[in-house]
Amino acid sequence: MKFLDFFRSKRPSSASIAKERLQIIVSHERRRPSTPDFLPSLQKDILEVVRKYIQINENQIKLSVDRNGDCEVLELNISLSDPGKK
Amino acid sequence: MKFLDFFRSKRPSSASIAKERLQIIVSHERRRPSTPDFLPSLQKDILEVVRKYIQINENQIKLSVDRNGDCEVLELNISLSDPGKK
Numbered sequence: 001m002k003f004l005d006f007f008r009s010k011r012p013s014s015a016s017i018a019k020e021r022l023q024i025i026v027s028h029e030r031r032r033p034s035t036p037d038f039l040p041s042l043q044k045d046i047l048e049v050v051r052k053y054i055q056i057n058e059n060q061i062k063l064s065v066d067r068n069g070d071c072e073v074l075e076l077n078i079s080l081s082d083p084g085k086k
Numbered sequence: 087m088k089f090l091d092f093f094r095s096k097r098p099s100s101a102s103i104a105k106e107r108l109q110i111i112v113s114h115e116r117r118r119p120s121t122p123d124f125l126p127s128l129q130k131d132i133l134e135v136v137r138k139y140i141q142i143n144e145n146q147i148k149l150s151v152d153r154n155g156d157c158e159v160l161e162l163n164i165s166l167s168d169p170g171k172k
Contacts, residue, residue: 020117027109038139045135052131053124 020080022050027073039065039074046076054080106166108136113159125151125160132162140166 024046028039043063050056062077110132114125129149136142148163 021115023111023113023115025109025111025113027111029107029109031106036139042135042139045138046132049128049131049135053122053128 022054022076022078022080024050024076024078025073026076027071029071031070037072039072043074043076050078054078056080108140108162108164108166110136110162110164111159112162113157115157117156123158125158129160129162136164140164142166 026039026042026046028037030037047056047061056078060079062079064075066073066075112125112128112132114123116123133142133147142164146165148165150161152159152161
């Protein structure tokens with residue numbers, strides 16, 4: 001399964017299809033228990049980086065974290081219905 | 087299909103399973119042709135942010151970009167076989 005197919009299968013309904021969106025997924029597989037869990041900090045930094053290019057408010061961001069054993073997946077969905085506007 | 091299942095289905099073979107890894111996927115759906123394509127710059131910035139937390143060399147990074155119409159997907163696979171070591 002290609003990544004693009006995966007994202008397309010998650011495409012929103014026609015009601016919101018006119019919206020622009022940015023989706024960022026970070027998956028971290030840790031093998032050593034001593035390795036720091038930097039995902040929460042990385043998440044904040046990535047959002048700061050995204051804000052260099054587009055204006056986003058907190059209510060445009062949907063965040064979810066999924067964890068299973070040694071694998072942690074962070075998902076950021078950013079709705080860009082009004083890109084570039086402050 | 088859950089994100090975690092998706093990532094797990096892409097898990098490497100047992101030969102490389104001892105390795106730690108970080109996977110970052112950025113999907114940008116653009117609706118306005120005039121919206122700038124900031125993904126190449128965002129990719130560099132995200133890598134810089136990741137380097138705040140872990141030491142990575144260029145040869146640890148596998149990058150792919152997939153585009154289909156108004157949807158562009160950037161995939162960064164970072165092998166962290168020796169995390170924290172310069």
